[in-house]
Amino acid sequence: MWWMLLLMSVSAVSGHNASQGKEEESGDELLLCRSCGYEVAVSRDLKFVASPLALAQRNDTLIGERRVPVQLFQNPQGLRFQLLTFKRAAVHKHWPADDQVSWFPGYSWTVATCPRCHSHLGK
Numbered sequence: 163m164w165w166m167l168l169l170m171s172v173s174a175v176s177g178h179n180a181s182q183g184k185e186e187e188s189g190d191e192l193l194l195c196r197s198c199g200y201e202v203a204v205s206r207d208l209k210f211v212a213s214p215l216a217l218a219q220r221n222d223t224l225i226g227e228r229r230v231p232v233q234l235f236q237n238p239q240g241l242r243f244q245l246l247t248f249k250r251a252a253v254h255k256h257w258p259a260d261d262q263v264s265w266f267p268g269y270s271w272t273v274a275t276c277p278r279c280h281s282h283l284g285k
Contacts, residue, residue, distance in 0.1 A: 191228075193246075198279035203251040205230075211247045213266045235265055245284065253283055 191205040208230055212219070216233040224230050224246075236242045245265075254277045259270035274284045 195276040195279060195281055195283065197281040198276060200252070200276050200278040202253060202276065202283060203248050207248045207250045209247055209249040211266060211269075215265050215267070217242070251283075252277060254280070 192201050193203040193205070194200060195202055205228065210231045212231075213233060213235075215235065217236055218234040220232055220234075221229040222232050224232070230246060233245050233247075234242060235245060251274065253274035256273040256275065259272040261270040264271050273282065275282055
């Protein structure tokens with residue numbers, strides 16, 4: 163299983179890991195919930211999964227100096243949003259997963275929210 167995180171819902175920071183009280187040994191960037199600062203993912207867990215349903219794709223410098231693939235989608239209501247995909251993320255999963263109407267054909271999805279503040283983070 164891998165996770166899509168809405169780009170507008172997370173922000174990246176480097177260096178100090180507040181929950182562990184020490185510097186990240188690998189130099190990974192932390193991705194935080196923009197609503198409450200909860201540590202959602204680390205940059206080493208980025209995993210690009212291309213979608214044929216993406217409106218556009220670009221490489222952007224979002225995490226330190228590292229360029230990462232960002233995909234643009236539009237929901238049926240016309241709202242456009244950007245996604246990053248990860249191997250792992252510390253999110254609350256709202257089961258059951260659904261294999262219908264997926265942005266990534268062949269994959270199931272479920273809503274993902276921040277475990278601390280319950281803000282919507284992705285699928």
